[in-house]
Amino acid sequence: AQSVTQPDIHITVSEGASLELRCNYSYGATPYLFWYVQSPGQGLQLLLKYFSGDTLVQGIKGFEAEFKRSQSSFNLRKPSVHWSDAAEYFCAVGPAGGTSYGKLTFGQGTILTVHP
Amino acid sequence: DTEVTQTPKHLVMGMTNKKSLKCEQHMGHRAMYWYKQKAKKPPELMFVYSYEKLSINESVPSRFSPECPNSSLLNLHLHALQPEDSALYLCASSQLQLPYNEQFFGPGTRLTVL
Numbered sequence: 001a002q003s004v005t006q007p008d009i010h011i012t013v014s015e016g017a018s019l020e021l022r023c024n025y026s027y028g029a030t031p032y033l034f035w036y037v038q039s040p041g042q043g044l045q046l047l048l049k050y051f052s053g054d055t056l057v058q059g060i061k062g063f064e065a066e067f068k069r070s071q072s073s074f075n076l077r078k079p080s081v082h083w084s085d086a087a088e089y090f091c092a093v094g095p096a097g098g099t100s101y102g103k104l105t106f107g108q109g110t111i112l113t114v115h116p
Numbered sequence: 117d118t119e120v121t122q123t124p125k126h127l128v129m130g131m132t133n134k135k136s137l138k139c140e141q142h143m144g145h146r147a148m149y150w151y152k153q154k155a156k157k158p159p160e161l162m163f164v165y166s167y168e169k170l171s172i173n174e175s176v177p178s179r180f181s182p183e184c185p186n187s188s189l190l191n192l193h194l195h196a197l198q199p200e201d202s203a204l205y206l207c208a209s210s211q212l213q214l215p216y217n218e219q220f221f222g223p224g225t226r227l228t229v230l
Contacts, residue, residue: 032217032218034217034218036221041204041224041226042223042224043120043122043206043221043222043223043224044159044206044208044221045221046218046219046220049218088156090158090159094217095217103161103172103217104161104217104219106158106159107158108157108158109156109157109158111156
């Protein structure tokens with residue numbers, strides 16, 4: 001069965017500092033990988049996605065993520081965090097085929113706090 | 117239009133009430149989803165509709181009744197809910213060709229059951 005692990009429940013950074021949020025997945029084949037962000041009481045917004053090709057993907061709001069097959073990881077990075085980045089971040093994995101459409105598996109989420 | 121809308125934003129209901137949540141998208145997506153999200157937890161899939169037909173029911177209690185009247189609309193009818201059903205209910209949509217699991221989420225309905 002597929003699974004996603006986000007090892008850090010809560011991360012605190014200072015505004016302007018760099019950020020890396022970790023995501024490890026377990027899946028039998030090459031999955032589709034996503035990072036979503038959720039502000040309090042809001043829906044999920046897609047930050048970026050990886051399907052195939054270049055393993056370094058760029059997303060919205062200055063975020064990027066790198067797919068490393070050998071480490072089963074898809075870590076999210078941002079070089080300089082802004083106070084508005086404070087939110088909860090979810091890594092998700094989905095099947096790249098078959099009839100299991102819709103079956104996104106989410107990690108438990110990482111809450112990001114940004115200090116001024 | 118790349119937006120999924122949900123109404124109402126907030127809903128408070130008693131355990132004997134009947135209410136409905138509404139979701140709408142105009143992206144031409146033929147798959148629509150209902151998720152339930154408790155505080156500080158990831159979304160949990162409840163239902164999936166594809167081509168307006170229910171294709172996945174994740175063993176959701178019958179007090180939740182989904183309906184997809186057309187390709188743009190998705191409803192969730194609520195009846196005889198329990199306080200533990202209080203949560204954020206999220207609607208999402210996606211295309212039905214790969215990558216179909218790129219889902220677009222609405223802002224959610226915050227439901228409180230008294």
